[in-house]
Amino acid sequence: MGWRTLLLRDREVIDALVDxxxxxxxxxxxxxxxxxxxxFYWADDANGRWLILSRRRGQRRERWWLHLALLLLTLVTTTxxxxxxxxxxxxxxxxxxxxGRFMVxxxxxxxxxxxFVFSVPLVGILLxxxxxxxxxxRRYQLDVSPPYFLPVPLWPxxxxxxxxxxxxxxxxxxxxxxxxxxxxxxxxxxxLALPVLYAGVRLSHPVPAMDGxxxxxxxxxxxxxxxxxxxxxxxxRLLVWGNRGPLALHPLGLVGVLGMFVTMINMLPMAQLxxxxxxxxAQPAWxxxxxxxxxxxxxxxxxxxxxxxxxxxxxxxxxxxxxxHPNVLVPERPLPESREWLALVAFALFLLTFAPVPFKx
Numbered sequence: 310m311g312w313r314t315l316l317l318r319d320r321e322v323i324d325a326l327v328d329x330x331x332x333x334x335x336x337x338x339x340x341x342x343x344x345x346x347x348x349f350y351w352a353d354d355a356n357g358r359w360l361i362l363s364r365r366r367g368q369r370r371e372r373w374w375l376h377l378a379l380l381l382l383t384l385v386t387t388t389x390x391x392x393x394x395x396x397x398x399x400x401x402x403x404x405x406x407x408x409g410r411f412m413v414x415x416x417x418x419x420x421x422x423x424x425f426v427f428s429v430p431l432v433g434i435l436l437x438x439x440x441x442x443x444x445x446x447r448r449y450q451l452d453v454s455p456p457y458f459l460p461v462p463l464w465p466x467x468x469x470x471x472x473x474x475x476x477x478x479x480x481x482x483x484x485x486x487x488x489x490x491x492x493x494x495x496x497x498x499x500x501l502a503l504p505v506l507y508a509g510v511r512l513s514h515p516v517p518a519m520d521g522x523x524x525x526x527x528x529x530x531x532x533x534x535x536x537x538x539x540x541x542x543x544x545x546r547l548l549v550w551g552n553r554g555p556l557a558l559h560p561l562g563l564v565g566v567l568g569m570f571v572t573m574i575n576m577l578p579m580a581q582l583x584x585x586x587x588x589x590x591a592q593p594a595w596x597x598x599x600x601x602x603x604x605x606x607x608x609x610x611x612x613x614x615x616x617x618x619x620x621x622x623x624x625x626x627x628x629x630x631x632x633x634h635p636n637v638l639v640p641e642r643p644l645p646e647s648r649e650w651l652a653l654v655a656f657a658l659f660l661l662t663f664a665p666v667p668f669k670x
Contacts, residue, residue, distance in 0.1 A: 311325070311326045312324060312325035312326065315482075315638060316366070317366070317479060317480065318366070318452070318479065319365065319366060319367075319369075319450075319451070319452035319478070319479045320347075320363050320364060320365050320366055320450045320451070320452070320479070321347075321363065321364055321366055322361065322362070322363045322482055322638070323360075323361070323362040323363070324359055324360075324361055324639065325359065325360045325361075325362070326356060326357055326358075326359055327357065327358045327359065327360050329357070329358075332357075332358040334360075345362060345364070346364055347362060347363050347364025347365065347450055348362070348363050348364070348448060348449060348450050349361060349362040349363070350485070352483070352485065352642055352643075352645065353643075353645075354641075354642055354643060359642070361482060361483070363449065363450045363482065364450060365450050369452060369478075371454065371455055373455065376454075376455045376456060376457065376458075379457060379458040379459070379460065380432070380436075380456075380458050382458070382460040383432060383458040383459070383460040383469070383470050383473075384428055384429075384432055385460070386460040386461065386462065386463075386469035386470060387424070387427065387428035387431055387432060387460075387468060387469035387470055388421060388424035388425055388427070388428040388469075389421065389424060389463075389469060390424065390427065390428070390463060390467065390468050390469035391423065391424025391425065391426060391427025391428050391469075391560055392420055392421050392423055392424035393424075393463070393529065394424075394427055394527070394529055394560045394563065395423045395424060395426075395427075395560060396414070396529070397413070397414050397415065397419070397420035397421075397423045397424075398412070398413055398414070398420055398421065398424075399412045399414065400412075400463060426560055426561055427468075427560040427561065427563070427564055428469070430501075430505045430561060430564045431468065431470070431564045431567060431568075432458075432470075433501060434498050434501050434502050434505065434564070434567075434568040434571065435456075435458070435470070435472060435473045435498070435571065436456065436473070437497045437498050437500070437501045438473070438494045438495065438497055438498030438571065438572075438575070439456035439473050439474065439475050439494060440456065440497065441493035441494040441495075441496065441497030441498065442475050442490055442491075442493055442494040443455065443456065443475055444493070445489050445490050445493040446475075446477060446490050449481075449482075449486050449489070449490070451477060451479055451481065451486070451490070452477070452478040452479040453475055453476065453477050453478065453479075454475050454476040454478065455475070456473045456474070456475050457473060457474055457475070457476070458470065458472075458473045459471040459472055459473060459474075468563075468567065472571065477490070480635075480637065480638055481637045481638070482637065482638050482639060483637055483638065483639045483640070483642040484589070484590040484591075484593070484637055484640065484642065484643070484644050485590070485642070485644060485645055485648065486637070487586050487589065487590040487637055488586070488587060488590035488591065488644060488648050488651075488652070489648075490586065491583045491584075491585075491586030491587045491590065492583070492586075492587055492651060492652075492655050494575065494583055495572050495575055495576055495583050495655065495658060496654075496655075496658070498568060498571060498572055498575075499568070499569075499572050499658055499662070501568070502564075502565055502568025502569055502571075502572065503541070503565075503568075505561065505564050505565040505568060506541070506542065506545050506562065506564075506565025506566065506568065506569065507545055507549070507565070508561060508565075509558070509559050509560075509561035509562030509563065509564060509565045509566075510545050510546055510549045510550070510556070510558075510559075510562050510565065511549055512559035512561055512562060513525075513550075513556050513557055513558045513559045513562045514556070514557055514559075515550060515553040515554055515555065515556055515557070516528075516554070516555050516556070516557045517554075517555075518554055518555065519533075519555050522535060522555045523554070523555060524536065524537065524538055524543075524546075524555065524556065525538070525542070525546065525555075525556050525558050525562070525566065526555050526556070526557055526558065527557075527558050527563055528557050534668060534669075535668070535669035536558065536563075536566055536667065536668055536669070537614075537664045537665065537666040537667050537668065537669060538664060539569055539573065539661065539662050539663055539664040540660065540661050540662075540663070541569055541661045541662055542565075542566055542569060542664070545565075569661075569662040569664070570662070570664065570667050572658065572662045573659065573662040573663050573664060573667075574620060576655070576658060576659040576662065577603055577607070577620075577624075577659075578596070578599050578600060578603055578659075579599075579600040579603050579604055579624050579628075579632055580600060580624050580625075580627070580628035580631065580632050580633070580634065581627065581628055581634065581635070582624065584655075584659060585600060585634055586634070587652065587655050588600075589634040590644055590648075590652075591644055591648070591649075591652040593634075593640065596633065596634050597632065597633045597634075600632040600633065600634075601632055604621060604624065604632055607620060607621045608621055610665055610666070613665065613666045614665075614666045614667060614668060614669070616667065616668065
């Protein structure tokens with residue numbers, strides 16, 4: 310009945326309002342779609358049934374060597390961090406790794422290999438999260454980068470990495486695409502982090518009562534780091550150990566906690582975090598007010614954990630001082646009803662992983 314074509318730098322998008330006779334679709338339309346050299350999906354609004362087709366225009370050459378190098382370097386830095394957490398490598402300060410000032414206890418190969426129990430699942434969770442975004446974006450023919458990993462010495466992050474990210478280098482067609490790309494990462498990361506958390510808590514062990522400690526504690530040398538519970542970590546801890554008092558976390562347990570922390574941070578409904586994508590896709594009118602409200606909440610929580618100030622600042626830097634969300638090409642097209650239950654799942658995921666005070670001193 311009518312159509313429009315949008316030529317973007319990375320793809321061609323065709324929005325076609327389908328004649329009711331073919332909205333089934335008809336055998337003729339189904340045959341034509343089977344020959345379409347791209348991706349397509351259906352959408353409904355007050356005007357009728359739409360068919361959205363897209364196909365790529367050219368192919369960007371990715372610098373795969375850079376992505377692989379960052380991944381391998383992150384595996385190295387997180388393995389060393391894991392060896393430090395296991396007590397097999399000792400570093401006199403956070404920059405000791407770069408200065409070559411560290412001491413290996415016992416056999417060097419075994420000492421560093423001991424860190425794999427920390428690094429491999431941690432990098433796996435980060436990779437699963439980013440590949441969730443990546444593969445859904447590629448399915449929609451979007452121009453998206455492979456994951457960039459961020460290796461660091463043991464400062465500012467004592468775990469050897471600041472995470473990973475992908476770049477969406479194009480404008481999304483509608484809120485369905487935005488929702489699907491945004492929700493895929495947190496779900497993929499959570500699905501992998503949950504069994505890691507369970508296995509890590511089972512490898513942990515209760516310790517005698519300690520002053521000011523009633524939950525999870527990470528013991529490294531003579532230092533201790535207290536970790537605050539989210540509902541999911543509390544449930545797993547109670548399921549495995551019951552109310553046995555303080556729990557000394559095994560490094561694998563720390564990986565599970567960090568996996569939940571990564572999910573929580575990304576699910577904050579602000580700006581262009583995953584939670585911001587999901588909220589804008591589901592309820593665009595709520596986004597700006599919710600983003601401002603949660604940003605203020607994060608600042609308030611900074612009284613108990615200074616790291617919240619860092620994340621509040623990073624959100625502003627990454628969104629160029631704005632908390633609102635960029636538009637999509639066709640914002641008026643409603644989110645399909647099939648995504649409404651998934652939006653509730655995403656909200657539940659945020660509540661399950663939310664820890665008001667993730668770390669304590």
